[in-house]
Amino acid sequence: MSSRRVTDAAALLLLLSMAVSVLLVRQVDQLRAGATLQEVLYISSPKLLKRLSLGYDGLLADVYWTRAVQYYGGMHHAGGGNYELLAPLLNITTQLDPHLIPAYEFGGTFLSAKPPRGAGLPQKAVELVEYGIHNNPDDWHLYYDLGFIYYMDLKDYSGAADAFRRGSQTPNAHPFLRILAAQMAEHGGDTQTARMLWSATFQTTHDDHVKANAASHLRALQVDQDVSDLERAVEIYRQRTGRLPASFVDMAAAGLLRGIPQDPLGQPYRLTSDGKVEVTDPDDLPFVENGLPASYVPPVVPKITPVE
Amino acid sequence: MNPRVYCIATNTFREAVRDRVLYNLIAFALLLSGAAVLVGQISIDIERLVVINLGLTAVSLFGIVIAIFIGIGLVAKEIDKKTLYTVLSRPVRRWEFIAGKFFGLAGTLVVNTTFMAIGVFAALLYVSHHLQGSDSGVLVALYFIVLQFVMITALALLFSTFSSPLLSAVFAFSLFVIGSFAEDLRGIARLTHGAAGWLETGVAYLVPNFSALNVISQVAHGEAVAPQLIAYNTAYTLVYTLAVLAGAVLIFERRNLK
Numbered sequence: 030m031s032s033r034r035v036t037d038a039a040a041l042l043l044l045l046s047m048a049v050s051v052l053l054v055r056q057v058d059q060l061r062a063g064a065t066l067q068e069v070l071y072i073s074s075p076k077l078l079k080r081l082s083l084g085y086d087g088l089l090a091d092v093y094w095t096r097a098v099q100y101y102g103g104m105h106h107a108g109g110g111n112y113e114l115l116a117p118l119l120n121i122t123t124q125l126d127p128h129l130i131p132a133y134e135f136g137g138t139f140l141s142a143k144p145p146r147g148a149g150l151p152q153k154a155v156e157l158v159e160y161g162i163h164n165n166p167d168d169w170h171l172y173y174d175l176g177f178i179y180y181m182d183l184k185d186y187s188g189a190a191d192a193f194r195r196g197s198q199t200p201n202a203h204p205f206l207r208i209l210a211a212q213m214a215e216h217g218g219d220t221q222t223a224r225m226l227w228s229a230t231f232q233t234t235h236d237d238h239v240k241a242n243a244a245s246h247l248r249a250l251q252v253d254q255d256v257s258d259l260e261r262a263v264e265i266y267r268q269r270t271g272r273l274p275a276s277f278v279d280m281a282a283a284g285l286l287r288g289i290p291q292d293p294l295g296q297p298y299r300l301t302s303d304g305k306v307e308v309t310d311p312d313d314l315p316f317v318e319n320g321l322p323a324s325y326v327p328p329v330v331p332k333i334t335p336v337e
Numbered sequence: 338m339n340p341r342v343y344c345i346a347t348n349t350f351r352e353a354v355r356d357r358v359l360y361n362l363i364a365f366a367l368l369l370s371g372a373a374v375l376v377g378q379i380s381i382d383i384e385r386l387v388v389i390n391l392g393l394t395a396v397s398l399f400g401i402v403i404a405i406f407i408g409i410g411l412v413a414k415e416i417d418k419k420t421l422y423t424v425l426s427r428p429v430r431r432w433e434f435i436a437g438k439f440f441g442l443a444g445t446l447v448v449n450t451t452f453m454a455i456g457v458f459a460a461l462l463y464v465s466h467h468l469q470g471s472d473s474g475v476l477v478a479l480y481f482i483v484l485q486f487v488m489i490t491a492l493a494l495l496f497s498t499f500s501s502p503l504l505s506a507v508f509a510f511s512l513f514v515i516g517s518f519a520e521d522l523r524g525i526a527r528l529t530h531g532a533a534g535w536l537e538t539g540v541a542y543l544v545p546n547f548s549a550l551n552v553i554s555q556v557a558h559g560e561a562v563a564p565q566l567i568a569y570n571t572a573y574t575l576v577y578t579l580a581v582l583a584g585a586v587l588i589f590e591r592r593n594l595k
Contacts, residue, residue, distance in 0.1 A: 032590050035432055039586040046580030051542045053573040057549045058523065060566050092521055099524040 349441020
């Protein structure tokens with residue numbers, strides 16, 4: 030066999046073998062789905078892992094943080110679950126690198142959010158973020174995240190106010206923390222407070238996903254408010270005329286509306302025959318509580334519209 | 338086997354033995370017997386776990402070091418000593434030389450691992466006085482470790498065909514570390530979009546998938562390894578090794594040795 034033929038055969042073999050190896054790796058991955066995460070079950074001690082990392086604990090923390098994100102993302106897309114490995118993964122990540130701020134910020138959110146969007150463990154989230162504050166006492170974002178968890182998931186308005194107040198005392202703290210602390214202390218349960226919080230998140234985050242999520246919540250608050258207002262107007266119409274309006278045109282003719290009302294995405298609201306107001310496409314408006322059709326079943330993974 | 342390949346393989350094996358490669362077995366035996374005696378004194382109920390973890394990790398590390406440090410010199414040393422010219426002046430093709438070197442070192446590592454495996458089971462027997470059915474998992478882990486050696490040997494040989502021994506060692510060791518995180522790499526690639534995602538996916542599939550070959554923790558906890566995984570890992574190792582050796586032949590065939 031000439032040298033030319035050997036090199037041709039070797040090149041062909043190389044390409045074929047690499048192609049087959051990719052197919053085999055995909056099969057192995059299917060068999061070992063989540064295998065890297067199972068390590069947490071074997072070595073759950075962050076101190077032991079820190080020693081085993083031989084000083085490369087920063088790199089190992091990055092690996093564990095990536096695993097936590099993958100785990101959360103995988104469970105989230107699969108429709109949720111009990112997220113049992115999330116807290117240990119975050120615990121290991123933050124103990125390997127106590128200054129890895131995103132692990133506290135996003136990890137706290139993953140842990141505290143109600144299932145199926147999160148683990149539904151707000152108390153664990155508080156512990157995680159408090160550990161972050163202990164190690165990074167001058168980072169105001171962590172106090173903001175802590176207040177957010179107290180407010181959103183624990184409905185503990187005094188805890189939230191205290192977190193915002195502590196955050197407002199850090200150097201370089203964002204001025205809105207002081208306002209949030211005051212607002213929370215006085216009007217914890219108001220819609221206006223929720224709007225302030227999501228607006229603050231929208232304005233201060235640099236992450237597109239977080240921004241889109243905040244925008245979705247702001248739209249949902251707007252829809253909840255719109256639906257309440259419109260149903261109140263329907264009631265006024267009924268009291269005036271003794272019957273329910275057939276459409277929004279009737280209500281506009283009666284001077285109760287300026288035109289056909291639209292949701293924050295520009296879709297017209299719908300008026301049902303029994304005087305209820307509904308959104309046209311509820312899938313586009315996740316987190317909405319008022320105005321959902323009676324038979325509507327929300328998707329497992331909320332549809333978050335990217336912010337342009 | 339092709340007689341010329343067989344001849345080069347046996348000579349490579351003999352050379353490794355002459356280089357006192359198998360002396361590492363003494364260090365391994367001391368480490369494991371020391372651990373087996375000590376662990377009974379200082380730990381409660383995890384003697385088997387410690388012996389399996391320590392034993393298999395030692396087998397893996399010793400073998401990886403041998404595979405890299407012998408593998409990187411397989412071609413470079415022959416060129417340095419000018420013995421390669423004597424070999425190639427005979428009716429030996431370059432690809433036969435590469436194949437022979439590979440089988441020689443892989444064979445050395447298999448023999449080495451066999452002795453170490455006997456050591457691991459002896460230590461296991463010493464600490465728990467009997468072997469269990471679940472200990473067959475240790476054999477699977479040892480088999481996977483041998484598969485790792487086969488791939489590392491091929492990679493070291495590949496680098497040896499075009500690079501200096503020092504750089505070859507760095508490349509081979511880096512690939513071992515990266516390959517140990519191959520599953521994480523593919524996970525990251527799945528989360529990345531656009532051109533970066535394509536690039537990461539390409540790299541993630543190009544690097545050797547060592548992570549699937551490490552089941553030490555699993556077998557130490559008495560968990561069974563799926564037979565399909567054994568089959569896929571075997572097929573993957575064969576195919577990947579073939580690809581790497583094809584690359585080595587491709588480079589070596591075109592290399593100007595004058």
